[in-house]
Amino acid sequence: MSISVEAVKAALTAVVDPNTGKDLVTGKSAKNIQLDGADVAFEVELGYPAKSQIDPIRRAAIAAVRAIPGVGNVSVNVHSKIVAHAAQRGVKLMSNVKNIIAVASGKGGVGKSTTAVNLALALAAEGAQVGILDADIYGPSQPMMMGISGRPETVDGKTMEPMENHGIQVSSIGFMIDPDEPMVWRGPIVTQALQQLLDQTNWRDLDYLIVDMPPGTGDIQLTLSQKVPVTGAVIVTTPQDIALLDARKGLKMFEKVGIPILGIVENMSVHICTNCGHAEPIFGEGGGERMCAEYGVEFLGALPLTMSIREQADSGKPTVVADPDGPVAKIYKEIARKLAVKVAEKAKDMSSKFPSIVIKND
Numbered sequence: 605m606s607i608s609v610e611a612v613k614a615a616l617t618a619v620v621d622p623n624t625g626k627d628l629v630t631g632k633s634a635k636n637i638q639l640d641g642a643d644v645a646f647e648v649e650l651g652y653p654a655k656s657q658i659d660p661i662r663r664a665a666i667a668a669v670r671a672i673p674g675v676g677n678v679s680v681n682v683h684s685k686i687v688a689h690a691a692q693r694g695v696k697l698m699s700n701v702k703n704i705i706a707v708a709s710g711k712g713g714v715g716k717s718t719t720a721v722n723l724a725l726a727l728a729a730e731g732a733q734v735g736i737l738d739a740d741i742y743g744p745s746q747p748m749m750m751g752i753s754g755r756p757e758t759v760d761g762k763t764m765e766p767m768e769n770h771g772i773q774v775s776s777i778g779f780m781i782d783p784d785e786p787m788v789w790r791g792p793i794v795t796q797a798l799q800q801l802l803d804q805t806n807w808r809d810l811d812y813l814i815v816d817m818p819p820g821t822g823d824i825q826l827t828l829s830q831k832v833p834v835t836g837a838v839i840v841t842t843p844q845d846i847a848l849l850d851a852r853k854g855l856k857m858f859e860k861v862g863i864p865i866l867g868i869v870e871n872m873s874v875h876i877c878t879n880c881g882h883a884e885p886i887f888g889e890g891g892g893e894r895m896c897a898e899y900g901v902e903f904l905g906a907l908p909l910t911m912s913i914r915e916q917a918d919s920g921k922p923t924v925v926a927d928p929d930g931p932v933a934k935i936y937k938e939i940a941r942k943l944a945v946k947v948a949e950k951a952k953d954m955s956s957k958f959p960s961i962v963i964k965n966d
Contacts, residue, residue: 642676651948710850744778751920
């Protein structure tokens, strides 16, 4: 009995990618199906970093195709291919950064920087090339959270090499100033500094650049929306009404400037007592999910209020590297995967497909 490509495709429609919710055919992940007599070989291409997901998806795909009557050997290559996706209109993409994700909050103190660094580490753990841009010029915290000290090197005197730890490339104004030195700068200088940090850092072929935004909706947010090619934004909030009030302002700002909201993360959703394990929602319950329902955006996940998250970030080894197999790291990784899938579902950048038109005068 001869095996057909259609029979293989039909079998693969039964294999659902648990991260996208789509089967391998509908999601256009199954590619390059080749038949050699009764033997079948094909590829499964995922649009997001998926080191931990490759084996279960491969096993499911092989099992589905082996169920076809008369099939011989089945060979499957599952891999990730992360591409550049469209940013806001009129802003040119960077050649060395595929996707820029802004992590923002309406107000300070909601754990935005801790969330940003752990999401970056989670994406890297799944096999992506990741960088962090610390855009909080007045209160840079990424050097401490990433456990990096010292000054960045420059080879040509004009650009600087990113600092690095835990496999993440980092750029921050915090590397250029003393920790106790206040940034007494006006808005135009701050936005110029942000632009220089972004453009004059020699990022090395990043799949994702996570931008740790300052709180609020001021000059830096405006510069980011006008001059930086942002693929999408993540809003971090706590369930508290006052935090949600400001988170809504942040969300509305990104909508106004044409930057899509990839989702909302609710931080400090429930406090877990270190002595008895009692869980108590001290900042309220369900605020992030209600906000998602109100604005039609995805709820990416909720993180508990635990001492370990704070201690690990303060020590320069955030949760995802300090306790990679622990329950909190698992939540960060799930959120990061959802985030990467949301990016993968966005329109691809087509600007590189078009030829540049040069007009010459004869």
